[in-house]
Amino acid sequence: MFNGFAESAVSGGTLGGFLLLAFALLIGHALADYPLQGAFLATGKNRNGDPSDFFGGTSVPKRLWLHALTAHSLIHAGFVWVITGSAALALAEFILHWIIDLIRCDERISYNIDQLFHCLCKLAYAALLASGMRMPF
Template sequence: MLFAGALDRSGFELFLALAMGHFLGDFGLQSDRMAVEKCRGKDQTLPWQWWLTAHAGIHAFLVTLITGSAWLGLAEWLLHALIDIGKCRHAYGLGIDQLLHLSCKALWVILLFYGLSATR
């Protein structure tokens, strides 16, 4: 786990690490081609599903690495893809897209501190 002792740190510190990971995944590690072709109808080099799955998978990996929870990584993979599908369909713009993604990060912190830790 990259964020060693996730539950030994404050929830705010964990949220910050997840937010930093998110911006790395959405802006640093996402190529221009991936950003465009992950949307249905814009795919030219690979089917859009592959681009979207790969992009959401990068986020899943980052969440898993930071939290140490593959289950949260899997949840991130699914929700990140669904949120991006909504943006691709023009249901909302970049601001709401980013707010939804960061809300997921807050949810992971809540689950780690109050949900998953209760079973340990």
């Protein structure tokens, strides 16, 4: 199921359609990863971080990182869903974004590799849609 933008972008399977959809997905990524993440989610999603400043010196809720990382990943999934109209791609984005950021927060990959993986996901979604592949939901 596509939304109108994605349907018009990928109809005909052209390179231009792929590029337009990829551009829209990358814009969504930039919005979700920078202004919409904010300091609270950026700090809170890291299970190795110290978000105590956000709680005025009181104790931090247990497993805050799970909530913050999940919320951040849902924001990304929402952009993918709105842009593509595909709940399947939104679910893939949620899972992949959650895993990539968890690995990044554990310092097993660098910031640049983290961003590369996120951008490659967006390019893969655009390629799948531009190829004419229909998502199950």
